[in-house]
Amino acid sequence: MPPTAVGPAERDAERSDRFGRIGLSLTVLGLLLHTAGVVCRGFAASRVPWGSMYEFAITGSLAAAVAYIVLVRRYSARWLGLLVTVVLVTLLGVAMIVLYRPVAPLTAALHSYWLVIHVSAAAIAGGAFTLGALVSVLFLLRSRLEAKAAANPELPRPGFLWRTPSAEAIDRVAYRVHAFAFPLWTFAVLAGAIWAQYAWSRFWGWDPKEVWAFITWVAYAAYLHARATAGWQGRAAAYVALVGFATFLFNFVGINLLGSGLHAYSGL
Amino acid sequence: MRTALVLLFLLAVAAVPGSIIPQEQVDPSAVAAFRNRHPDLAPVFDRLGMFSVYSSIWFSAIYLLLMLSLVGCFIPRLRVYARALAARPPRAPRNLARLPAYDTWQTPEPVDTAAERAAQLLRAQRRRVEVYRASADGEGAEVVVSAEKGYVREAGNLLFHFALLVVLVGVAVTSLFGFRGGASVVVGEGFSNTLIQYDDFTPRARFDPSSLAPFSFTVEDFDVSWQRTGPGAGTPVAFNAALSVRERPDSPPYDYDLRVNSPLDVDGTSVFLVGHGYAPDVTVRDGHGDVAYSGPVIFLPQDSSFVSFGVIKVPDAAPTQLAFEGYFFPTAALSPQGQPYSAFPDADNPVLSLIAYRGDLGLDSGAPQSVYVLDKDRLQRFTTPGGNPRALLLEEGDTAKLAGGAGSITFNGYSRWVKLQISESPGTVIPLAGVVLAIVGLLGSLFVRPRRTWVRCRSTGGRTVVEAAALDRVSGGDPAAHVAEVASALRPAAPRPAHQLPDIQEVRR
C-alpha cells in the first residue's frame, strides 16, 4: 500500500459519495425527462395537464421530484434519494399501466382558470405531502435504529440507515416539508371552495372529495399540534403525519374510484 | 394542547361516515335508495343522524368543543403574548456553554467596545437588543448583550387560531340569511324572481321573502355542444344560455352570457346554470278535434345519454281528460334486443315514445301534484285494437291517433330547457376572509423562528473573553449556523491555535 493511501473508511465514504453523485445526476436526468413528458401532455391536450387521474398523478409526482431536488440543494438530503426514486418510479409505473387514458377534452365545469389555481396548489401540496411521508418513514426507521443502538452499543453499524443523518436532523427536514405543504393545502382547499361557488353554486357541500380534503387538513393540523405537545413529539407525531398522508391518498385513489360525487374527473 | 389534539382527531374520525353513507344534503335520492336497500339499518342511522352527519348533534358538539378549547387557549396566550411584547430580552443563563449553539473566543478589544459591536451587529439583524452591564470596569468587568427575534411567530399563531373562530362564526351567519332555490326555464320563456316561479325553494332561518330582488330575465337562446369523437365522446364541452336581464321591471334589459363557472349576479342574488334537458313540443287534440294542449313539456334527463322521462297532462281535453307518459330519445337507436335507447346526448334523431291514458287526472282534489308524476288511480291505458298495451313511437312531425277517436298527439319538435339554481348568501365573505387570515397567520407561525442570542464579554487578564450562544424556542432551526455567523463577524481574525494568538498590534493593523 502506498504511504499516502487512505484507510478503508475513507475509501468507503469516497466510493459512496461517487455513487451518490451518479445517482443524483441520473435523478436530475429523470426529472428533466419527466418534465418534458408532463409538458408534452399539456401540449397534446392544449391545456394544463391535470384534468384526469393520470394527469394529476404525473404532475403530482413531478412536484415531489422537484421538492426532492430542492431538499438536496438546501439540506443536502441525498440520503432521501433511494426512497424517493423507488416510490416515484412505482407511482409513474402505476400511472402508466393503470391510470393512463388518452387525451380527452374537459367537461364544461372544468373550463375555468380555477382549474389552474386549485389543482396546481393541490398537486404541489400533494407532492410535498408524499415527500413528507417518505422523510417521516425514514425518520421512524432511523430513530428505531438509534434506540436499538443506544440499548446495545456493541451493535454493528453497517448499512444504508447508518449513512443517513441523525433522527433529529431527519425530523427537522420532515417538519419543514410539512410546514411548506400545510399552508399550500389550506390554500388549495380555499381555492376549491371559491371555485365550487362559481361552478356548483355553493362554497362547501360536504361532497366526498370535500370531506376527505377536510379530513386531510385536520390530520395535518393534528401533526403540527402533536409536534408542540409534550409526549407526542418525535415518533408519535411522525405517525400522525403518515395518517395524514393516508387520508390524502385515499382521497385521490379511493374517492376517485369508488365515490361518486361532483368531482367526477378521474377519467376512468 | 392535548385536548385540542384529541378533539382534532375526533373531528377527523367523525367526518368519515358522511363520505360513505349517503347524505340528505348532498344526494337525497341516494338516501332514499339506501333506505330501501337496508330497511333494518335505516331507523338506527336516523337516530344517530347518519344521514346528515355534518349537522348532527355529535358532529356539532365536537367542533363546538374544539372552538371552546380554542377560546380557552387563545385568551391566556394573548395575555402572555402582550407581556412578552412589553418585556425586554431576558438576561443570559449563567452557563452559556450548555446551550445548543455556543462559541467562544478572545479579543484584545475592551469589554465595552466588544459589546457595542455585538449589539450593533444584532440590531442590524433586526433583533430586539438589550445590553446588561453586570459589573464594574477593570478586571472582571462583564457586559452581556441579549437579543431576541421572531415575535411574529406567536402573533401569526394567534391570528391563525383567531381566524378559525372567524370562519366558524361566518359559517353560522351565512346559515341564517338568504335562500336557495331552483327553477327550470324552457328556452324562449322567462323567469321573474318571485316565490311562485320556483320549482323548489329553501329559505334560511332569518330569510325575509319580501327581500327578493325584483329582477327578471328571458332565456333567449341555449347552446350546447358535446365532444363527438374520441375517447371523451359524449362529454359536454360547453353550454351557455343567452339571457336578457332586467334588474327592475322598469329598467332597460341587458344581455348576459350564462355559463357554468360564470353565474349572473343581480343585487346580491346569483343565478347559476346547473343543468339542461329537452322539452318535446307536442300538440294534443281531444275527442272533439279541438286543440287541448300545445307547447313544450319539460322532460327530465335520466342519464348522460339524455334519455329523458316526462309526463304530459291534458286536463282540458274533452270528453275525457288525456295524459301521456314516456321517454324522449335525443338520438334514438334500437338495441339488439329491440329496446330503444339513446346513442348520443345531442338531438340527432329525436324520437318520442309515449304511453297514452284517459280518465280523471285527479287534479280537482286540490292535493298538490308533481308535474313529473302521473297519478294513475283513475286513468285507463289505451290499448291496440287487439287489447294490448302499446307505446306510441313518434318521430319529428308524426301524429298518432288514439284508439276510439279519443284524439291525437303530434310531435312538433323539441325545445331545450335550462335548470337554474338561484341563491342569495349574504355574509359569505366572512368565512372566506377568515380562511385568508388563517393562511397569513399560518405562514407567520410556521416560518418565523423565534431565537434568543446572547453575547457575554468579560475582561480577564488584560484580554476580553467573548462567549456567544443562541437558543431556538422552536425546533427546526439551525442556531449553530447563527452563532457561527455572529462569531465570524465579531472575532478579530481567522482563528489560530492558542499559542499563535496574534498580539494586539497585529490585530489593530
Ligand code: HEM
Ligand atoms: C380546528 C382547530 C385547530 C387547528 C386547525 C389548529 C392548527 C394549528 C396550527 C397549524 C398550529 C401551528 C403549529 C406550530 O406552530 O408548530 C397551531 C399551533 C398551536 N395551537 Fe392550534 N389549531 C386548532 C385548535 C387549537 C386549539 C383548540 C388549541 C387550544 C387548546 C390550540 C392550541 C395551539 C397552540 C398552543 C399552538 C402553539 C404551538 C406552538 O407554539 O408550536 N389549537 N395550531
